[in-house]
Amino acid sequence: MMSACRHDRRAAHRAHRQKAAQPACYFRQMRRARLPVSSLDDLARPAPCPRPTRAARLAAFAGFGAAFWGATCLDDGWWRRVGLPAVQVVCAVAMVAVLCDGMEVLLLSLVAFRLGQWARPGVGVSWVVVQSLLASAAMASHWSLRAALTLGPPHFAFQLLAYASARLTERIAAGRAERARLEERLELSRELHDIAGHRLTALSLNLQVLQRTAPAPLRERIDAAHTLADDLLAEVRRTVAAFREPRDPAGPAQIRALGDHIPRPRVHVSYRDDLAVDDPRLAHTVLRCVQEIVTNAARHANADNLWIDVTSTDHAFAVHAHDDGCGVAELVEGNGLRGMRERLAELGGELEVVSRPGAGTVLAARIPLRQPS
Known part of the structure; x- marks a missing residue:
């Protein structure tokens, strides 16, 4: 009976020692890895910083x-x-x-x-x-x-x-x-x-x-x-x-027809069929720009003729227009020109308008073409 009790006490003491040795073994492994925590003391009180x-x-x-x-x-x-x-x-x-x-x-x-x-x-x-x-x-x-x-x-x-x-x-x-x-x-x-x-x-x-x-x-x-x-x-x-x-791209024929019902000025549009673009947004912007140019000339230019050239290069699409109207000394942009600038700006384009008394008005719009990635 006494030997059995002695054996139980030894087993309990051995289990206690193994349990106490587990944290020490853990911290020895962390010390070998050279991690910043090496003891319970470091967890409770960090080292002072110089x-x-x-x-x-x-x-x-x-x-x-x-x-x-x-x-x-x-x-x-x-x-x-x-x-x-x-x-x-x-x-x-x-x-x-x-x-x-x-x-x-x-x-x-x-x-x-x-x-x-x-x-x-x-x-x-x-x-x-x-x-x-x-x-x-x-x-x-x-x-x-x-x-x-x-x-x-x-x-x-x-x-x-x-x-x-x-x-x-x-x-x-x-x-x-x-x-x-x-x-x-x-x-x-x-x-x-x-x-x-x-x-x-x-x-x-x-x-x-x-x-x-x-x-x-x-x-x-x-x-x-x-x-x-x-x-x-x-x-x-x-x-x-x-x-x-989604809308179909506006073609050259549709843009050339914008001046058909305008009695004055006489609209001359130069836009070759081989310059048609497949991008609906770009084609629609060009259509609205030419339409606004024709409308402004009919309302304000007092011109007999309006010439519009639509051209394209490898890097940009351009619309150039000029008339033989009276011109103005100081150009005041209305909603139409502001809307044209906004449309062009959405595609990274720009608009330039020059008008002089007696020399008519010149307008140039340029839209950069998106390069394939």
Whole structure:
């Protein structure tokens, strides 16, 4: 009986010693890996940081904060997209080299997230790889190569997740904006059909009745007005259909016909058939620009002739127009020219208008062509 009790006490003592030896074995393994934690004492009370090291870390952190503020608040440009994020990476890597405590991966993740808002996948992933390698190299110099190989991959994965989250956020925002734009186009098409379509139909019917009862000298003018009303109604219907579904590109023949119903000035359009473009947005912009040029000349130029040349090169599409009207000393742009500038600006184009008294008005529009990637 006594030997059995003695045996139980020895077994319990042996189990207690094995349990107490487990933390010591764990910390011996961490010491061999040269990780920063080597004992329970280090967990409870971190080693004191020398004042120069602390000052260098604070300076690097302040530099990171200033660069982050600049990249967030300054105007968009190369310096904001590339220069300031590079400064942030340098500051974060310097913090790793001086005193690595794990916070630096969060700072680099902020850089990766900001990068995902503008950089394509190839550029963004390459940037994240480079900054992760720099941080791992600084970690190896501060701790050990084994520590860098152990902690580097999780840090890289966390930064890549931040970049992918930013890309997904941008795609969702772009999708919502496109949906809102389509809903607005649909609502505008309904209003245009219900209001303008109804009024133009009534105008066409009244002109038709007037044409039957008017004297013979006026019938030709009424017939021209009736034709214009029908053409305008057809244009409204085409516009409504274009709002609801993709439109076919406007061709040279359609653009050359813009001046057919304008009695004055006489419109001369030079647009070769082989210059037709396949991009519906570009073709529609050219159509609306030429249409606005003809309308402005008919309203304000007091000209007898209007010449419009549509040309194309390997890099740009151009519309050049000039008239023999009276011209003006000071050009005041109305809604038509402002709308033309806005249309051109959406495609990266530009508009130049020059008018002199007695010398007519010259207008030049240029739209850069998108190069294949």
